[in-house]
Amino acid sequence: MTGSIAAFIDALPKAELHVHLEGTLEASLKMELAHRNDHPLKDSSAEAIRAGYTYHDLLSFLNLYYEGVELLRTEQDFYDLCYQYLRKVASQNVLYAEMFFDPQLHTRRGIPFATVITGITRARKAAERDFGIRSQLIMCFVREMSAESADETFTQALPYLDDIIGVGLDSYETGNPPAKFAHVFARARAAGLHVTMHCDLDQENTHEHIRQALDDLASERIDHGLNVLDRPELVARARERDIVFTICPSPNDVIRPGCGRRDLRGMLDAGLRITINSDDPGYMNSAYMTECLRSAQQTADLTRAELLAISRNAFDSAWIPDAERRQYLDALDRFAALQA
Numbered sequence: 001m002t003g004s005i006a007a008f009i010d011a012l013p014k015a016e017l018h019v020h021l022e023g024t025l026e027a028s029l030k031m032e033l034a035h036r037n038d039h040p041l042k043d044s045s046a047e048a049i050r051a052g053y054t055y056h057d058l059l060s061f062l063n064l065y066y067e068g069v070e071l072l073r074t075e076q077d078f079y080d081l082c083y084q085y086l087r088k089v090a091s092q093n094v095l096y097a098e099m100f101f102d103p104q105l106h107t108r109r110g111i112p113f114a115t116v117i118t119g120i121t122r123a124r125k126a127a128e129r130d131f132g133i134r135s136q137l138i139m140c141f142v143r144e145m146s147a148e149s150a151d152e153t154f155t156q157a158l159p160y161l162d163d164i165i166g167v168g169l170d171s172y173e174t175g176n177p178p179a180k181f182a183h184v185f186a187r188a189r190a191a192g193l194h195v196t197m198h199c200d201l202d203q204e205n206t207h208e209h210i211r212q213a214l215d216d217l218a219s220e221r222i223d224h225g226l227n228v229l230d231r232p233e234l235v236a237r238a239r240e241r242d243i244v245f246t247i248c249p250s251p252n253d254v255i256r257p258g259c260g261r262r263d264l265r266g267m268l269d270a271g272l273r274i275t276i277n278s279d280d281p282g283y284m285n286s287a288y289m290t291e292c293l294r295s296a297q298q299t300a301d302l303t304r305a306e307l308l309a310i311s312r313n314a315f316d317s318a319w320i321p322d323a324e325r326r327q328y329l330d331a332l333d334r335f336a337a338l339q340a
């Protein structure tokens with residue numbers, strides 16, 4: 001990468017649309033939380049924790065992720081988690097972030113829904129005040145848990161809907177299609193929330209899952225979804241619906257090594273709209289937005305025009321009022337004009 005394109009990516013005004021707050025848990029914060037909450041850790045240093053981060057597929061990744069989640073207990077823990085992520089990405093010229101959180105991973109351990117969302121919401125406000133970064137929350141349902149549990153979670157969220165912009169679907173996909181959650185997604189849509197869902201890479205029945213997301217659940221975006229490229233009819237449907245795919249280079253490089261160029265170029269050549277995102281940076285070599293964009297640029301030789309288009313896709317498809325969108329797009333236009 002030439003110095004100038006690295007500087008271009010650093011300064012590019014960015015939005016992130018696919019990051020799991022629980023996946024931003026850095027090893028250093030793990031150490032702090034373990035000490036604070038008197039929770040024994042098997043590793044005695046942040047380096048040792050990071051050295052243990054080996055995974056090769058979705059399930060082995062989720063095992064690591066769920067182990068880390070156990071450390072989050074108090075409102076202050078959730079505050080620190082969210083504040084540290086927003087502080088980090090604000091330093092990378094991320095102007096706006098839509099962040100996933102998984103309340104069921106906490107409520108099933110006896111932690112009240114209110115503890116989770118109050119800590120996160122307080123951190124969002126503090127980060128906006130301190131760093132100027134705006135953010136919103138997408139509540140994900142944990143797909144290996146029951147549809148009833150998702151419904152109960154939505155009911156628990158009702159007093160907090162002003163702090164939640166949309167709903168999503170994540171975690172273990174095998175045997176857990178989008179259709180399983182049709183009822184709770186219908187409730188969310190009726191309450192005025194936006195809808196997105198994960199269709200992770202190379203999952204069993206992935207094409208049917210993508211079809212359900214597109215046709216049956218009216219998903220507005222698809223998180224990952226690269227297997228769309230296997231089926232021309234799904235590509236056509238996604239283009240017709242102007243779907244944005246939130247692509248995450250870090251996990252893709254692990255699950256499908258060596259295919260990054262083919263995948264990214266495939267999406268662009270098919271005329272599909274993509275964004276580049278970090279997913280779970282705490283577990284993925286601390287690759288936040290800038291690192292992920294650099295990686296994608298190098299892998300697929302993305303041009304400046306393509307990087308600008310990717311950033312524009314993120315602002316265009318963000319779930320924000322038009323006046324706010326205009327401000328971000330103006331910032332992007334000013335940046336582009338300076339480069340010309």
Ligand SMILES: [Zn+2]
Nearest residue numbers: 020170223279
């Ligand atoms: Zn994800």
